[in-house]
Amino acid sequence: MSKITDLNKIVENGDFENVEAAVQSCLDDGIEPMDVLNEGLVEPINQLGEKFANGDIFVPELLIASRAMKQGAAMLKPLIVSEDNPSMGKAVFCTVEGDMHDIGKNLVVMLLESAGFEVEDLGMDISPEAVVEAVQNDESIKIIGMSAMLTTTMYAMQETIEALTEAGLRDRVKIMVGGAPVHEDFANMIGADGFSTNAPTAVDLAEKLIAQ
Amino acid sequence: MKHDFPLKLNAVQPLRFLSDDQLREIHSCSLEILQNVGSEVQHEGALEMLRKAGCKVVKKRAYVPANLVEWALKQAPSTVILYDRDGNPVMDISGRNAYFGTGSDCPYLYDWDTGGQHEFTTQDMINGAKICDAMPNIDFLMCLGLMYEYPVTSYEHQFAAMLRNSTKPMVVTAANRESIKNIAEMMAVIRGGMDEAINKPLIILYDEPISPLNHYYESIDKLIYCAENSLPTNYAPAVMMGGTGPMTLSGALCQCLAESLLGLVVHQLANPGAPFIFGGCVTDMDLKCMQPSYASPTSNVAYVVEQEIGRELYHLPTWGMGGATSSKCPDAHALSEATQEAYLSGLTGSNMNHDVGFMNFGRTYSFELLVMMNEVIGQLRQVFKGVDMSPEQLAMDVIKSVGPMGNYLSETHTFNHMKEMWQPDLYDRRDYDKWHDNGATTMEERAAAKVKDIIANYQPKPLTDEQEKGIQAILDAADAKAKEKK
């Protein structure tokens, strides 16, 4: 398995110049594409994710490794039949209407993507209608993530949930919320399915919600 | 009329990290960014002004030529005077005068009795304003927290709470043009008319773009409102190195400057000569916890260099940092970081030093840290005074009369000057036994007791009935409008 170990190192170092060659050399050795993906590319990301959650590494170390991982995974995609494809599910994310804080949301999105989720990022200052429309237009969306950093915009999350209910879409999706002024009682009060205070636990939460 | 504002840094060589040439190098990098990278400006009116002034505008991207920036720098005044609620001139924001005030809008307040935190409420705002009013070394107020009770009109209500409980000048935050207009109208109520409110400003608006190089509608719209009405405003980019700015300090400063200067250009185009406070907050993002670190060593250097540029190169009043921390409680970590920030700001002669009492990366406010920092700032002010070289202070007469082997304890000269020595309030300088027998308290405990005492007993000067009525009417109208919208 030393080819896989080599690939792990390359991903860990975020070495995107060499990742494709390393993936190719695994395939040339006859390793199954699925194993190259899981053991070669995803496994080091899982380990780095854990290290980041523990405060042992800096976030760019994880993000640059993820970039290399995605580049390698793109090569493997055509070789893996879709039912084997381990996409964790699709989510749509936004910062709510009136709010211009997007760094926390971006970070959650990046970590979800590294964990294998497909995420459509609507951006910031996003109206309830725009969220409803995004969900309506895409059957495969299972999770909605909303971020609010202001006491004055957090109620827009409630309005978005109400709009989804009115559009008859509430039961189709799980809703997770976060941001500086948001806390558990508030999340419960507005009828969200989950809340978390940071990006690594947001990934755990998304995995839990998808499994439900 | 010449007023005496005693808060100047008296030092021949204030703290400086960069030479004039180096300052100009950062400035010219920022000009290159403005001209060649461009700025995203989400405001049609501003884009139109920029286009007319000779900028290239492509969709919402504006490319500002250097000569327009140099023009704007020459228009803005180098001094802003702030007046207290009673109309007395109390702050001269210029030169190396260093003023200290709180920060704004924290979602939470630190709770001494539980060691936890709770959502910031209206009562907290009232208590906080009283504490600021009672603290001799807190020169201006920012609102400390955003009140959960008023999701739409929090800015108006926090301003009203400050007005009702303090006579000091204030820096306000506002959601949009409508809320800054409501606030300006409250100021007019205090002054008995808008003209007088403009002549004797009580407040500065705190305004900010979105780094990197993105100027959203509300921030530009508030900026233009202030320019049009000659109300002082800042435009403070919050560049987080590694997140919303380059990871390296001088690069982050170049970007921060480009963002500030775009604001200045729009502001001066809207009304040449309107008062503008220069400076932002460059801080490194802690890339493990992902929060802006505020008082890190790198941030502290950044704040100093921004002051150098603002004062030495631009001759503008400056905006700075005065006492924030990443700590979660008012402990040694908190006081160490907050003190370093305040010390450097004073030593470099930064004018408007805000965020005193900010903890937890600006998410949790602490009254205890505020009260401790009042003590620290008092102590620092004694440092900033420097050395008095008058004949009386040179003391040659008394040195001659006491001579070798004598002592000074019963000299009139000693008696005449002894109260110039700085006296602590919260530091305990009593001898060991007295300290021990009085409960062996820590500084934090004494600060907490002081906070409780002020909240229970301090009586701020009330508004007149007429002022109170006018303020309440504006609040009621704003609340009614907010309800209608819902």
Ligand code: B12
């Ligand atoms: C950077 C910043 C800005 C930048 C934003 C730039 C950008 N592109 O995002 C700018 C300068 C534009 C800005 C503007 C304002 N800001 Co601001 N800002 C901040 C600051 C300093 C850092 C926020 C940040 O990015 N943190 C880093 C990220 C990684 O952390 P995070 O956002 O919390 O995200 C993490 C978690 O919350 C969670 N999470 C986040 N979203 C989600 C979503 C889901 C689904 C889940 C599960 C988890 C999750 O995971 C994330 C990753 O770990 C905070 C203070 C602070 N420390 O929070 C103030 C702060 C949020 N801002 C504040 C204020 C008041 C404002 C202004 C109103 C100021 C003004 N008067 O102009 C404007 C508002 C503009 C608007 N309409 O939105 C207040 C909010 C107060 C309140 N009670 O509401 C704060 C707390 C600071 C303060 N005390 O003043 N701000």
